[in-house]
Amino acid sequence: MIVSCGEALIDFLPRQVPADAPATFAAFPGGSPFNVAIAIARLGQPAAFVGGLSSDLFGETLRMHLEQSGADISLTNFSDRPSTLAFVSVVDGNARYAFLDEGSAGRMLTENDLPALPKKVAALHFGSFSLAEEPCGSAFERLMQREKNDRVISLDINVRPTLIKNRDGYLARIDRLAAMADLIKLSKEDLEWLAPSSSFEALADRLQNLGARIVVLTRGAGGAVALSGMQRTEVPGVPVKVADTIGAGDTFTAGMLARLSSRQLLTKHAVARLSPAETSDMLAFAARAAAITVSRPGANPPWLRELAEPG
Secondary structure, X not given: OEEEEOOOEEXXXXXXXXXXXXXXXXXXXXXXXXXXXXXXXXXXXXXXXXXXXXXXXXXXXXXXXXXXXXXXXXXXXXXXXXXXXXXXXXXXXXXXEEEEOOOOOOOOOOHHHOXXXXXXXXXXXXXXXXXXOOOHHHHXXXXXXXXXXXXXEEEXXXXXXXXXXXXXXXXXXXXXXXXXXXXXXXEHHHHHHHOOOOOHHHHHHHHHXXXXXXEEEXXXXXXXXXXXXXXXXXXXXXXXXXXXXXXXXXXXXXXXXXXXXXXXXXXXXXXXXXXHHHHHHHHHHHHHHHHHHHOOOOOOOOOHHHHXXXX
């Protein structure tokens, strides 16, 4: 089982209306780690979600979405705190976010709310703005510390700059998390924010020196590249008509983890020793999955049957 840890929220996406009409929004389940759990389950691998969900109307929608996609919610913490809401604007196909998150069920998660994990958990995934807020950020960092020796640790940095109030403190946390991670994924936008004057190769080298085994950069239509030790692996992007990019990176992360799991490679030993062919296969599968997500509005990851996987 792969457990995704972090935020779940409702994305409000703008709808097309006449120029003189009031703005309207449509609600979609979302949140980066939530999307990863959904996508892994749809890609045919056992998945679970660890995070705070509200008992309100929006929380019920999120719970149902997890269950309908086949994700396990037995490790999820439920409370009567409100759900996190995100209002999204899309400019040139790219999403920008405004978050309503004060006192939410996800943000107020503490270490005491974290579950004991069953032995069948092979990997934990962390990422996005739940790592930048408190008390949930500290809770998830402690969970990673608790489990890092026994499970594969995946980290999608997925920076949300508007929610980061203390850049230095956040960067210090990312360094601590990177030192515990086996697989790290970041986007071009993450790279520009984290290290604006640095190349991907330089940042990946630093992250690997901290402890990461493999570092992956997604480049949208430009495909993806992975660095592991002296090994460099690249795959091209998948041509597709883009509806929006919401959930694309989350689906890519889920695709990597699901592919490794389906190939019996989701162990600390195997991830540290992926061959070029195995790495290329992982990246190519993830790119195909992400291409389907960007072809439709909102974070709506594909089911395994949609990838028409041979054999």
